[in-house]
Amino acid sequence: THFGYKTVAEDDKVSLVANVFHSVAAKYDVMNDLMSFGIHRLWKRFTIDCSAVRSGQKVLDLAGGTGDLTALFSRRVGPTGKVVLADINASMLTVGRDKLRDQGLVDNIEYVQANAEALPFADNSFDIITIAFGLRNVTNKDAALASMFRVLKPGGRLLVLEFSKPQSELLNKAYDFYSFNLLPKMGQLVAGDADSYQYLAESIRMHPDQETLQQMMEQVGFAEVSYHNLTGGIVALHRGYKF
């Protein structure tokens, strides 16, 4: 089946995204390593470096899924800090919590099931917010960005790690072939689920490019917004501040 992603109504997108992540949760980490040849680990490390996180800080890892960023942050903020891993999907949260507990990371992590569009936190709560490969799954991205702005402390920063627009035509073509032909096949082979990986390819294609996302962040109030292309723009890291 084809998801017909561009034409589904908003409610349908919510349940579509829910089904995709319930379906991939158990195989999510191994698929990430396979699909990106392990490079997602470098993109995530770069995100942590750009966060300038310090011991004692309060971090929100939004759409945190299986908790890769949460694990890195948890070690950096130490016992006096806190990391909240928030995700809309219970299956992803469960896989994440089990994984982090197995790594002995327990004391400074909280798990919250929440929709990025309406965050259940007080204003000015977090020093740092990250959303990695999450924003493109959110139906109302402007509402989500505004909600992140609200819960960020003045002086705090938001980091958005997301697929973006490859900067060269050649890379763009190779990448399209990879994501629309090879990716669903790998999904079928490894996770027994081609549809979810077809959705992934389509959601990447639909996602706003570097400049558009920068403008969207500025429109909800973020200041000094800039971005850094990674792997030729296949992925970009956007950063903005709340002053």
Ligand code: SAM
């Ligand atoms: N951040 C993790 C990482 O980089 O490995 C997980 C990324 S995974 C591709 C996307 C996550 O976004 C899923 O866990 C999904 O449940 C979550 N998600 C989708 N829509 C969401 C929403 N509206 N609010 C919060 N989380 C959402």
